[in-house]
Structures are given as C-alpha cells and as structure tokens.
Amino acid sequence: MPVLHRVKRSLILLGVCLPLSQTALSSVEASADNQRVVGMKRLTESQYRNSVADIFGHSIELYGRFEPDYRQARLLAVGSAVTSVSPSGYEQYDIMARGIAKQVVAEEGREQFLSCDPLADACIDEVIQHYGSQLFRRPLSRAEQDQRVAVAEEVMAKGGDHYQALEYALASLLVSPEFLFRVERVEPVPEHPDEARLTAWSRASRLSYFLWNSTPDAELLAAAERGDLYTRQGLEAQVHRLLESPRLEPGMRAFFADMLRFDTFDELSKDAALYPVFTAEVAEAMQEQTLLTMNEHLLQENASYRELFTRRAMPMNRALGMVYAVPVQSSDDWEPYEFAEEGNRAGLLSQASLLSLRAHAGSSSPTLRGLYLRETFLCQTIPPPPADVDFTLDEAFAKLPTARERLLRHRKESTCAACHHLMDPIGLTLEQFDGVGMFRTRENGALIDTRGELDGRQLGDAKALGQALSEHDGVPACLVDTLLRYALSAPDLRHQRRALDSLQQAFSDSGYRFRDLLWQIATSETFYAVPESQGASS
Amino acid sequence: MKVKGLTRRTLLRGVLQGSAISVGLPILDVFLNGNGTALASGAPLPLRFGTWFWGCGMTPERWNPQAEGAKWALTPELAALERHRRELSILSGFNVHLDGRPNQVHSSGVVGTLTGNAPMVPDEYVTPTLDVLIADAIGTGTRFRSLEIAASGDPRHSYSRRSSSVVNAAEVSPLALYQRVFGEGFQDPNAGEFRPDPALMMRQSVLSAVKEDRQRLMQQLGSGDRARLDQYFTAVRQAEQQLDIMLQEPEPLAACVLPDQPQEVATGTEIDQVARNHTLLAQLMALAVACDQTRVFNVVFSPGASNLRRAGSSANHHQLTHEESVDPALGYQPEATYFVERSMLAFGEFLDILKSVPEGDGTLLDNCAVLAHSETSLAKTHDVSGLPLMLAGRAGGRLRSGQHIKGRGDPVSRVGLTLQQLMGVPVSRWGTRSMETDRALTEVLV
Numbered sequence: 001m002p003v004l005h006r007v008k009r010s011l012i013l014l015g016v017c018l019p020l021s022q023t024a025l026s027s028v029e030a031s032a033d034n035q036r037v038v039g040m041k042r043l044t045e046s047q048y049r050n051s052v053a054d055i056f057g058h059s060i061e062l063y064g065r066f067e068p069d070y071r072q073a074r075l076l077a078v079g080s081a082v083t084s085v086s087p088s089g090y091e092q093y094d095i096m097a098r099g100i101a102k103q104v105v106a107e108e109g110r111e112q113f114l115s116c117d118p119l120a121d122a123c124i125d126e127v128i129q130h131y132g133s134q135l136f137r138r139p140l141s142r143a144e145q146d147q148r149v150a151v152a153e154e155v156m157a158k159g160g161d162h163y164q165a166l167e168y169a170l171a172s173l174l175v176s177p178e179f180l181f182r183v184e185r186v187e188p189v190p191e192h193p194d195e196a197r198l199t200a201w202s203r204a205s206r207l208s209y210f211l212w213n214s215t216p217d218a219e220l221l222a223a224a225e226r227g228d229l230y231t232r233q234g235l236e237a238q239v240h241r242l243l244e245s246p247r248l249e250p251g252m253r254a255f256f257a258d259m260l261r262f263d264t265f266d267e268l269s270k271d272a273a274l275y276p277v278f279t280a281e282v283a284e285a286m287q288e289q290t291l292l293t294m295n296e297h298l299l300q301e302n303a304s305y306r307e308l309f310t311r312r313a314m315p316m317n318r319a320l321g322m323v324y325a326v327p328v329q330s331s332d333d334w335e336p337y338e339f340a341e342e343g344n345r346a347g348l349l350s351q352a353s354l355l356s357l358r359a360h361a362g363s364s365s366p367t368l369r370g371l372y373l374r375e376t377f378l379c380q381t382i383p384p385p386p387a388d389v390d391f392t393l394d395e396a397f398a399k400l401p402t403a404r405e406r407l408l409r410h411r412k413e414s415t416c417a418a419c420h421h422l423m424d425p426i427g428l429t430l431e432q433f434d435g436v437g438m439f440r441t442r443e444n445g446a447l448i449d450t451r452g453e454l455d456g457r458q459l460g461d462a463k464a465l466g467q468a469l470s471e472h473d474g475v476p477a478c479l480v481d482t483l484l485r486y487a488l489s490a491p492d493l494r495h496q497r498r499a500l501d502s503l504q505q506a507f508s509d510s511g512y513r514f515r516d517l518l519w520q521i522a523t524s525e526t527f528y529a530v531p532e533s534q535g536a537s538s
Numbered sequence: 539m540k541v542k543g544l545t546r547r548t549l550l551r552g553v554l555q556g557s558a559i560s561v562g563l564p565i566l567d568v569f570l571n572g573n574g575t576a577l578a579s580g581a582p583l584p585l586r587f588g589t590w591f592w593g594c595g596m597t598p599e600r601w602n603p604q605a606e607g608a609k610w611a612l613t614p615e616l617a618a619l620e621r622h623r624r625e626l627s628i629l630s631g632f633n634v635h636l637d638g639r640p641n642q643v644h645s646s647g648v649v650g651t652l653t654g655n656a657p658m659v660p661d662e663y664v665t666p667t668l669d670v671l672i673a674d675a676i677g678t679g680t681r682f683r684s685l686e687i688a689a690s691g692d693p694r695h696s697y698s699r700r701s702s703s704v705v706n707a708a709e710v711s712p713l714a715l716y717q718r719v720f721g722e723g724f725q726d727p728n729a730g731e732f733r734p735d736p737a738l739m740m741r742q743s744v745l746s747a748v749k750e751d752r753q754r755l756m757q758q759l760g761s762g763d764r765a766r767l768d769q770y771f772t773a774v775r776q777a778e779q780q781l782d783i784m785l786q787e788p789e790p791l792a793a794c795v796l797p798d799q800p801q802e803v804a805t806g807t808e809i810d811q812v813a814r815n816h817t818l819l820a821q822l823m824a825l826a827v828a829c830d831q832t833r834v835f836n837v838v839f840s841p842g843a844s845n846l847r848r849a850g851s852s853a854n855h856h857q858l859t860h861e862e863s864v865d866p867a868l869g870y871q872p873e874a875t876y877f878v879e880r881s882m883l884a885f886g887e888f889l890d891i892l893k894s895v896p897e898g899d900g901t902l903l904d905n906c907a908v909l910a911h912s913e914t915s916l917a918k919t920h921d922v923s924g925l926p927l928m929l930a931g932r933a934g935g936r937l938r939s940g941q942h943i944k945g946r947g948d949p950v951s952r953v954g955l956t957l958q959q960l961m962g963v964p965v966s967r968w969g970t971r972s973m974e975t976d977r978a979l980t981e982v983l984v
Contacts, residue, residue: 083703084766090773154743172747269807273850362852387641
C-alpha cells in the first residue's frame with residue numbers, strides 16, 4: 001500500500017499523534033484500579049469544536065446543534081463542572097459523532113484520515129488506538145480498546161463493511177463520557193502511596209484546555225507519558241511551548257468571551273426601527289473587535305492589563321465604521337484604528353460590544369452597564385432588587401428626557417439607593433453611547449450630562465471612567481480571580497486564598513502582564529492540586 | 539468484560555439485510571404506555587401531555603373570572619379564548635408558597651409550579667420538572683420522550699429540566715424541528731411496508747460500548763459526580779429505547795399526515811415574528827404528536843421576564859411591566875397588557891392547531907392535557923400568588939374542562955399532583971414544605 005504508507009509518513013511529519021506504545025497501554029491498565037475520578041467537566045461547545053478540529057483536521061464539518069453551555073458563578077467554565085447531558089443533548093452528540101465518523105471513512109476522506117487500509121489485518125485496531133488515545137486524551141485501556149473492536153465486529157456481523165465497522169467504532173468513542181467530559185483522575189504518589197496526585201494525562205488535559213481551549217497535542221501527550229509533567233523542568237518546557245504556540249490566541253479568546261459573557265449575544269435583540277445599524281453582521285463584528293483588541297493588547301503586545309481601559313487603538317472594519325462613524329478603507333478586512341486623544345472614546349468600555357450587550361432592545365441602560373462593570377471587572381456582586389419593589393415611574397419621572405433624570409427616582413427611595421448608587425453613577429458616564437454604542441450628545445432633545453462616580457472618585461465622562469478603572473486596584477485583582485477560577489472551573493477560591501494572594505503579587509510585580517499571569521498559573525502547584533474535598537483518603 | 543447472552547442484538551443479527559420483514563420481537567415494556575393500553579388500531583388512543591408557557595403573567599383584575607364552576611364569564615384578558623371556553627378550565631388563586639425563601643424574580647413562580655418546590659437561588663431545580671416526570675411515565679414508548687419548542691428564538695428558553703443544569707433545550711427553527719422529527723430516522727406509520735434500517739442496529743452496538751465506558755467510570759467516581767453520570771446514562775438509555783422503537787414496525791395512524799419541509803425563517807423577539815414562528819412550530823409539533831413521535835410537548839411562547847417587544851418600541855414586555863404607569867382612567871398598564879392579550883391569542887391558536895388534527899372520533903386536543911402557565915400573576919410586583927393557570931383538552935375523557943376553579947391560596951403543587959395522577963404517574967404526595975400536598979383537584983377529574 002504505497003499510498004497509505006506515504007500518508008502515514010506525512011502524518012508523522014505533521015506531528016499527528018500515532019498510537020501510543022504498547023508499554024504505555026499496559027501501564028495504564030495496571031494502575032487503573034488505583035485511580036479515582038475527582039472531576040468531570042463537560043466539553044463546552046468551543047472545546048468540542050476545537051478538539052475535533054485538532055484531532056481530525058479543520059475540514060471536518062459538524063452537523064447538529066449543541067446543548068447550551070451552562071453558566072455558574074459568572075463562568076461557563078465553572079458550569080461545565082456541574083452540568084451533564086440531557087436526552088436531547090445526547091441525541092445531538094450522537095448525530096455529530098456519526099457525522100464525523102462518516103467523514104473520516106468516506107471515500108474522499110480516507111487518504112487524509114486513515115493511516116492504513118481497514119481491509120488489512122489489525123488496521124481497525126490501529127485506527128481505534130490512534131484516534132481513541134487522542135479523543136480520550138490518554139491511551140485506551142485494554143477493555144476500552146476491545147469494546148471498540150467488538151463494535152466493529154458486530155457491525156460486520158450485521159452486514160456492514162469494513163469502513164462501516166470502523167465508522168461505528170469511531171462514533172462510539174465520540175459519544176463516550178470519556179470524550180464528552182474531561183474526566184480528571186488521581187492516583188497514589190509512587191513514593192508516598194497515602195498521597196494522591198493528578199495523573200499525568202489529567203495534568204496534560206488541564207493544561208491544554210486552559211491555554212488552548214482544546215485537546216492536548218501529540219507532544220504534550222508524549223510529555224505526559226514520559227512523566228515530564230511531574231518535574232519542574234519538564235512542566236516549564238511544556239508551558240513555555242504552549243504559551244508560544246499560535247493556538248494560545250484561540251485558547252484565550254475562549255476565556256475573554258467567557259469572562260465578558262459574549263455567549264449572551266445570542267439572546268440579544270435590538271429594535272430594527274430604532275437601531276437599523278444593528279445587523280447580525282455588526283453584532284458579530286462587535287464581538288470580534290473586542291476579542292481582537294484583547295488579543296493584541298494582552299497577548300501580542302503583552303501590555304499592562306490596566307492600560308486596556310485607556311487604550312485608544314482598536315481594530316476596525318467596514319461594518320463597524322457605521323457604528324463608530326469613522327472612515328474605513330478596506331472593504332472586507334480589519335484595519336488598525338486609533339481614536340484621537342481628544343476623541344470621545346478610549347478603552348474597552350467604550351467598545352460597542354459591551355455597550356450593546358448591556359442595554360435594552362430599544363434604549364441604553366446605565367444600571368445594567370454599571371452592574372456588568374462591577375461584576376465583570378471588579379468581581380463584585382450586587383443583590384437583585386426586592387421582588388415586590390414598585391418600579392413604576394411616576395408620570396412626572398416618565399416624561400423626563402434623559403436617563404439621568406429618570407433615574408433620580410432610585411436616589412429618592414432608600415431601598416433603591418442602597419444598591420443603585422453602586423451602579424447608576426458608573427453607567428451614567430456612558431450615556432453618550434446609545435443602546436448599540438453609537439455616539440450621541442442628546443437624548444430626546446436634551447443635552448446628556450455624563451458626570452458620574454466610581455467608589456468615591458468623581459468622573460466627568462466615559463474616558464474618565466476608563467482612567468479610573470485603569471487605576472483601580474480591584475481591576476487587576478478581579479482578573480486574577482476570574483482567570484484562576486476559569487482555569488480550575490471553581491465557583492470560588494475559598495481553598496486557594498494563599499495561592500491567590502501570591503498570584504496577585506506576581507501579577508503586580510510583572511507590571512500586570514497577562515502572559516506572565518498565564519505562566520504563573522500554569523506552572524503553579526495550585527493548578528494541579530487534587531481538589532480539596534477529594535484528598536488522598538478515600 | 540463483555541456481556542454476552544441473549545440480547546435483542548443477537549436475535550436480530552443476520553435477520554436483517556434491508557429486506558421487508560416483520561420480526562417477532564419479544565414484547566418490551568417500552569411498547570406499552572403507562573396504562574398498559576396498546577397503540578393498535580381500535581385500541582384507546584395515546585394520552586398526551588403538554589405545557590404552554592408565556593412570560594410576565596397577567597393583570598389579575600382583568601384576567602381572573604368571577605363566577606366559579608361552569609358558568610364563568612369571559613374577562614377582557616381571556617377574550618381571545620372565547621371559542622375554546624368549553625375546552626379549557628381556568629385555575630385562579632393558586633400560589634407558590636415561598637415559606638420564607640426569597641422571591642427569585644421570574645424564577646420562583648415557574649420552578650414552584652413545575653417542581654412543587656420554591657428555589658433557594660434562581661433557576662434551581664432540585665427535582666425534575668412536571669413534564670419530565672410525566673414523560674418518564676408515558677413517553678418511553680415513543681421516539682422522543684419529549685419535544686420542546688420556543689417561539690422566542692432562544693434554545694435556552696426551556697423549562698423542561700431534569701436538574702438545574704440538565705435542560706431539554708428548545709427547538710427554535712421550524713426547519714430544524716422538521717429535520718429532527720420528520721427527517722432522517724422518521725418512519726411513516728402509514729407507509730404500508732416496513733423496512734428496518736440496518737444502520738439502526740449498528741447504532742445499538744455503539745450504545746453497548748458506551749454503556750460499558752460508563753460502567754467503568756462509575757466504579758472510579760466519587761458521590762458528587764455520580765448523579766451527573768446518571769443523568770448522562772439516562773440520556774443514553776433513552777437513545778437506546780429510541781432505536782428499539784425505530785426498529786419496530788409502527789402502527790398505522792390515521793391522524794398522521796406528513797408536513798412539507800418548511801423554509802428557514804429568522805427568529806427574534808418582535809411580537810409579530812414570534813407569533814408567526816409560534817404558529818409554524820406548533821403546526822409541526824401537532825403533527826409530531828399525531829404521528830406518535832412524542833407524547834409530551836413543551837412550548838415556550840415567551841420566556842419568564844418576557845423579552846417580547848413591538849417594533850419601534852424602546853421597551854420590551856418585561857420593562858413595560860415595571861416601568862409603565864397604571865393608566866388612571868383604565869386602571870391597568872395598557873402597553874404591558876397588550877402582550878398578555880397577544881399571549882392569550884397565541885394560546886388560542888395553539889389550541890386551534892391541536893384541534894385541527896382529526897383523531898379517532900374527535901381531535902388531537904381531545905387526547906391531550908395541556909397546562910398553560912406563567913411565572914407571575916402581576917409581573918409588576920413579581921407576584922407568585924394567584925398564578926394564572928389553564929388546563930386545556932380532555933385527556934382522552936379523563937379531564938373535565940370548561941370550568942373556573944378558585945384555589946383560594948392553595949399551593950400550586952395541587953395542580954402538578956393532579957396532572958401527574960391524570961397521566962398515570964404513581965404518586966400520592968408531591969411538593970416540598972408547605973407546598974407538599976396529597977390533594978388532587980377532584981373538580982377537574984372525570
């Protein structure tokens with residue numbers, strides 16, 4: 001089979017993971033009895049997509065719809081550790097699994113996906129091992145391997161050919177809980193059998209889903225197999241490699257989108273008559289602009305996180321040119337743009353994505369914007385309004401032209417004022433941006449007054465808010481908290497207080513460089529620690 | 539650790555190569571409904587259960603009828619349901635009892651109604667919702683245990699849940715719903731000739747491998763994650779039952795008419811668009827039920843804290859309920875009320891659609907029990923007392939309709955208990971704390 005032979009060689013050149021050695025298989029087999037599962041995280045939609053693309057290639061198409069991800073403690077990453085699979089969700093995973101497997105064995109896909117001819121001896125076994133170890137992020141156990149071979153045999157007994165046999169065996173890997181969930185296991189430490197540690201495979205997965213939002217690659221799995229992830233030097237070499245990889249950017253994009261709750265863009269609906277500019281294309285571009293800005297600032301330039309709130313440069317495309325009322329040369333691409341120093345926008349908060357996301361379908365909302373800012377960038381919670389509160393505006397208030405005047409009501413009633421003074425004065429500085437983030441100076445004919453306040457600091461306008469945030473100590477502290485919770489899928493960090501403190505210090509020492517923070521977390525003991533409630537004694 | 543022995547797989551192995559045959563399968567429980575009645579022609583028609591949800595409640599003075607019993611008079615906000623008044627019962631005055639727990643706005647009402655338990659935190663479902671409990675009893679013999687649709691365009695607008703985080707996501711696109719039900723895998727019960735698809739049996743092999751993965755995983759698992767793996771396994775078992783059903787020759791169903799494939803449509807929150815999509819989704823749902831693809835259906839017209847809006851308006855339904863002043867001359871919030879009336883209009887259309895499918899001597903609606911509900915009474919104050927509830931359909935002659943029943947502050951769990959018993963769920967008490975009840979609404983039972 002010269003053709004297939006060539007394919008196999010090119011797979012090696014591409015760094016595609018080939019079946020792990022037989023020794024690895026048996027060592028896993030031997031230790032499986034001592035292992036315990038300490039965590040199960042359901043792959044998020046983006047993790048599923050990335051993992052499939054990294055394992056099978058980007059040409060694979062996914063048919064089916066994903067079960068919505070579940071948000072807890074402000075993060076989908078946290079929700080992934082508590083959610084499961086509903087019957088309709090499984091139905092969709094099954095459709096996707098069969099769709100992927102079909103493409104892998106289809107005539108036009110064989111050369112790309114298969115390293116041998118399924119009609120040949122042991123080929124089905126080999127392909128199962130090859131893809132199985134990538135999908136399960138560890139070598140398959142003997143039982144798991146045999147089970148898939150049995151699927152293939154049964155399919156042939158039912159009249160299927162060799163390709164169908166392989167197809168269903170692959171599909172059975174793709175709907176397994178071992179693929180749909182990131183299953184984290186601990187084992188006894190060899191030198192101290194009464195202590196537990198994460199298995200090397202679990203360490204590898206944790207690392208790669210944190211930094212790449214995807215499955216470990218061949219090199220990382222090989223490092224896990226060699227035991228490198230247990231040594232300082234070995235671990236640092238891998239973390240360094242992952243941080244330098246082009247896959248870091250799509251990986252961190254998932255974190256930024258999770259932190260900013262961009263998934264809620266799907267629920268966002270704006271009135272077409274009031275905001276004709278807000279189309280699906282514009283909504284998409286708004287998110288992209290923010291993700292590109294964060295990527296540029298935090299990853300490419302490794303600039304201070306604090307300065308993200310005063311940054312005047314942001315990429316622009318033609319769709320957004322309409323929203324920002326700025327000229328855009330290129331018709332279909334992103335181009336750099338920098339707002340003038342005396343302009344009215346600066347920093348992340350003046351971007352249309354955040355301004356649209358927290359506003360109503362037909363109006364802005366100082367309260368929702370203030371709340372979002374407190375929750376997202378300061379990690380603060382504000383209790384919901386009492387259930388029986390009467391929100392009705394008196395006629396006198398309802399007729400007032402600007403939000404500032406209408407919101408005066410919140411200050412007049414003490415039950416409202418207690419919380420609203422934490423939100424409204426922040427949001428009022430952003431009032432020159434309407435419900436989709438377009439600049440305006442008047443509301444209902446009246447001039448908009450953008451004065452406001454943040455934690456005792458008086459603010460003149462949106463740019464002053466950006467400046468205040470960039471100098472606020474709560475802002476970098478909140479990023480560290482959010483990123484560590486994201487990395488650990490932890491609802492809170494009660495058990496990681498000391499680690500959190502030292503990360504905060506390190507982040508500050510580094511000049512608030514995001515890449516340094518990623519390094520600190522990915523090489524910390526905390527990141528690989530056995531969950532508190534699941535210690536060594538079982 | 540392969541389990542060998544007499545499985546359906548071994549029975550069927552070799553028999554099928556795509557030829558038209560009738561296989562003598564062992565009778566399985568899954569082919570019987572909760573009452574042991576079969577689907578065969580002439581036998582009782584299947585019993586169905588559905589929910590229909592709209593957000594932000596109503597205006598109590600304009601929605602609740604006065605007179606009790608069969609002689610209730612239509613009220614302004616129920617006017618759109620005039621033609622259905624003999625087919626539905628109005629339940630007023632039933633409460634979610636918070637028992638000192640916080641009123642989780644726009645959540646306590648719906649969670650309390652569907653689980654009989656007031657949530658401690660928003661969207662906390664400590665037990666499966668009513669429809670899931672009923673589907674576990676009557677839905678195991680159909681291809682889909684339940685189907686969910688949301689006219690408001692977001693798959694997350696679904697109150698069908700096995701737990702807080704396990705949500706039966708809603709279909710929002712008529713085309714996607716069509717493809718799921720009538721696309722690949724659909725067997726026309728009236729096709730005449732039955733050809734079991736050999737691919738279905740190959741899929742059974744996949745499931746047996748997955749079940750063993752789960753078994754191994756279970757042995758290594760701490761108690762915390764067991765429940766989650768159980769939920770996964772429940773889903774796998776349902777997939778398995780689905781395959782069993784699809785391998786069985788379907789009974790001919792006179793009521794089953796195949797729809798044409800719909801066009802892709804835009805989704806959104808503008809009220810006219812929502813109403814149009816609701817109609818398209820409901821028509822497909824009615825045929826899915828008539829073709830016995832499911833016996834449990836859940837419809838969300840608008841979510842709790844309804845985000846529906848009128849074109850060109852700066853405030854949506856939810857905002858209006860809080861911000862709009864009560865018109866002193868009218869005595870209510872006219873803009874917010876518009877959405878209540880539109881919701882009732884849509885529910886009327888939904889009942890029309892169920893009625894438009896002839897079944898047996900009557901219509902599909904005659905063999906359904908539909909619970910229409912919302913998360914508040916007056917949304918302005920997030921009131922979870924006096925929730926608006928309606929029961930429509932005759933549940934195959936078991937449900938007495940056309941009445942107004944006053945709850946007088948009784949827990950809403952009485953309604954949930956009644957519906958479960960009506961559908962054959964073996965339950966005598968339901969609900970928690972002061973919502974725990976063993977008192978069914980005998981007034982609606984025949």
